[in-house]
Amino acid sequence: MTTHAVATPVPVPVSIPVRQILPYALFVGIISLIALYFVGAEQGALAVFDGTYVHELVHDARHLLGFPCH
Amino acid sequence: MPLSETGTDRAATSAALDVRSLLVWGLLAGLLGGVLAFGFAEAFGEPSVDTAISLEEQGGAAEHSHDDGAAAGHSHGEEGAEEEVVSRSFQSTGGLAIGTVVYGLGLGGLFGLAFAFAYGRLGTASPRGTAVAVLGIGYTAVVLVPFLTYPANPPAVGRGETIGERTGLFFGMVGISLVLALVAVFVGRKLAQRLDGWTAVLVAGLGYLVLVTVAAKLLPDFQEVPDGFPGATLWEFRIASLGTSAVLWAGIGIGFAALLHRGLTRAR
Ligand SMILES: [Zn+2]
Numbered sequence: 001m002t003t004h005a006v007a008t009p010v011p012v013p014v015s016i017p018v019r020q021i022l023p024y025a026l027f028v029g030i031i032s033l034i035a036l037y038f039v040g041a042e043q044g045a046l047a048v049f050d051g052t053y054v055h056e057l058v059h060d061a062r063h064l065l066g067f068p069c070h
Numbered sequence: 071m072p073l074s075e076t077g078t079d080r081a082a083t084s085a086a087l088d089v090r091s092l093l094v095w096g097l098l099a100g101l102l103g104g105v106l107a108f109g110f111a112e113a114f115g116e117p118s119v120d121t122a123i124s125l126e127e128q129g130g131a132a133e134h135s136h137d138d139g140a141a142a143g144h145s146h147g148e149e150g151a152e153e154e155v156v157s158r159s160f161q162s163t164g165g166l167a168i169g170t171v172v173y174g175l176g177l178g179g180l181f182g183l184a185f186a187f188a189y190g191r192l193g194t195a196s197p198r199g200t201a202v203a204v205l206g207i208g209y210t211a212v213v214l215v216p217f218l219t220y221p222a223n224p225p226a227v228g229r230g231e232t233i234g235e236r237t238g239l240f241f242g243m244v245g246i247s248l249v250l251a252l253v254a255v256f257v258g259r260k261l262a263q264r265l266d267g268w269t270a271v272l273v274a275g276l277g278y279l280v281l282v283t284v285a286a287k288l289l290p291d292f293q294e295v296p297d298g299f300p301g302a303t304l305w306e307f308r309i310a311s312l313g314t315s316a317v318l319w320a321g322i323g324i325g326f327a328a329l330l331h332r333g334l335t336r337a338r
Contacts, residue, residue: 013197015190016087021183024089028179035176039169045237056156061169063307064115064314066213066222068236 040067087189087197087334093182095329096322100178103321104171110317111170111310116162118224118307123158125299126226174318181322184208185330191259193267197334198327205323211251213315216243219286222311224304228294239289246285254278 040062042048043055062069156165189200220240258274295304
């Protein structure tokens with residue numbers, strides 16, 4: 001090996017194969033979206049649970065994060 | 071993630087980037103962003119929310135006394151206390167904290183995923199450069215453009231009858247904007263093979279702006295600010311809302327970039 005340790009200024013970015021990301025994407029994607037849904041919309045226009053507890057609890061965050069609230 | 075002596079820098083970079091650590095960094099950055107956003111919202115958002123709620127209650131009190139007829143003066147207070155599932159003081163502190171941190175964690179996870187897809191697919195962008203690109207594209211597409219189309223409203227603004235429609239259209243606009251942004255990224259990558267990178271990014275960015283503006287103009291708009299609602303409060307609230315999201319996203323993006331950089335340099 002002749003080319004040895006010439007500090008590469010910009011390491012070439014190696015992408016992660018999509019196939020490797022997908023299982024995580026499904027799992028984490030769904031859980032994350034559920035978290036966003038509960039803060040952004042639950043017990044507003046849509047509701048999974050009865051009552052208004054979730055809506056009331058995250059009410060101010062929902063307004064300030066820009067979601068329609070009521 | 072732990073690396074033994076592998077050959078080149080190149081190998082080190084690729085081996086150090088497994089999806090699992092990206093997600094952990096995303097969640098940690100999300101926690102950071104959520105906490106910072108809570109601080110910002112508490113300091114700059116709550117005053118206008120409180121003002122709006124007190125205005126809403128003045129209006130609401132009059133309505134209630136009409137409905138109930140008997141014991142008008144008392145009924146509102148009693149009813150309010152009964153209906154109050156979460157106290158107002160907890161709503162504006164603990165509730166706000168729970169909301170922003172849960173939202174931050176969710177967004178942080180998605181940020182880690184988005185980075186996993188973007189890394190190595192946006193030209194020669196460095197790891198931190200890629201994180202900043204995801205931050206800029208994400209904030210523009212998911213926050214800024216939907217906000218400019220359907221601005222955030224404080225309590226007392228917005229009619230109850232249209233909440234379903236407004237919610238649907240808001241999420242619809244987030245979706246349209248996000249899809250157009252992703253299309254712009256793909257088109258930009260294709261263009262970069264023929265044009266130089268600068269021109270490719272400009273053309274793709276301009277294309278996104280034109281299309282998303284057309285979409286926003288075609289969707290119905292809502293003018294539901296009640297007469298007499300102070301403009302200063304509305305402005306203050308909306309700026310605070312935009313700022314809360316900006317702090318959240320910046321915390322996630324920059325926190326993620328820092329964790330990423332530390333993880334990559336440590337592994338070497
Ligand atoms: Zn509300």
